[in-house]
Amino acid sequence: MAIKTRDKILNAGLKLISTRGYLGATTKEIARAAGVAELTVFRHFESKEKLFEAVLTRYTFLPVLKEMIPEIAGMPYEKALREIAGRQLQVLSLRRDMVKIMHAEMGRYPEKVQEIYHSFIDQLIKVLAAYFDGLIKKGLLREFDAELGARAFFGMFFSYFNAQEFLMRKKHRTTDQDKVVSEFVKIFVQGTLIPGAEETEAV
Amino acid sequence: MAIKTRDKILNAGLKLISTRGYLGATTKEIARAAGVAELTVFRHFESKEKLFEAVLTRYTFLPVLKEMIPEIAGMPYEKALREIAGRQLQVLSLRRDMVKIMHAEMGRYPEKVQEIYHSFIDQLIKVLAAYFDGLIKKGLLREFDAELGARAFFGMFFSYFNAQEFLMRKKHRTTDQDKVVSEFVKIFVQGTLIPGAEETEAV
């Protein structure tokens, strides 16, 4: 089954690139993780870069958004945007490791990886910008730079997601997360000063 | 001058690891950037890992915090924490590229790099935790887990810094940043709907 093998490779590629980054994930390991000969990887994808592009195309918000566009075309504007944002946050948290790697490697090394990331993001932006442009031309939205608008929209939720991630993850190893949360709450709601004492009194 | 050469290598190491990541920064390039033979790099640092440790030890908030401890020991608690937070944010923005790489590579590949990052963070945490513990034992602070407290403290500002960074950087290439800002402001303050129209009215 050709398709199934291709999927196994894509899946393994996602997993390894997510955890080790593009440079850290070797084609040999990807093949092994897929239960496949290394050569088979290159029979399905002409290069590591193409494999990476395919991974981004399959497992990110891009294909999800493309599928959504026809559905939301008939929705009220606000509801449509709520749908998009909701799904985006869903995908971001499903692929959080990938997101972090992207965030780190974007605009970095090597050049070809930069290009892949940027062209991926441009695609995302343009899909949403096209939706905005349609509404602007129908006179339903005021005139504004649709691409900048799309960037702003994704940026908002991307930023929100990352702040969320940062607050969550302190990887305090086996420590129970509830304990951490309750400790944090105690510390910041109740303060670290002895009850009753004024802040400026502490040495 | 032995010390000067060492500094040049450390500086080049910081620069390249900040922009290309640990795996992406090669010793050859670091040497070239330092204006030094590759061999000289290995005469000063026994391995790439040791060089990396030295870079972290020199250019992060860790040495700054260590120097601060004696100074803030005599300050009121609140003022001391303000000093620490202020300086931390200063260093974070001075080393923003390094911070982003750390954020991305931490807990990833290869294993030895993980260890370096974690041991670095543990050092940071423990320096501040010791300060907290001192105040707790003097009865000036209520009893709380000092290490968790230190993690929470750093985490707060680290998170704040990252949110800030995310809002700033959309790398909209040559576009003037002011234009982006004003577009964003327009979009979100004024909204994307035609003035006067109700949100739910837009198709």
Place this chain on the structure above:
DNA sequence: ATAAAATGTAAGTAACCGCTAACATACGTA
């Protein structure tokens, strides 16, 4: 001025990288 220490140059190691060639084997389809 001279010895010691620091650096440069050149060549090369072993390991690993992405990627390919050559050939054998399994498997579904006709």
Place this chain on the structure above:
DNA sequence: TACGTATGTTAGCGGTTACTTACATTTTAT
């Protein structure tokens, strides 16, 4: 059965990596 397609195996290519050896040269200290 016979054939085409997908895969496995093995071996290896050319390149790069972190790191080394051997030796010449420069710089520094005394």
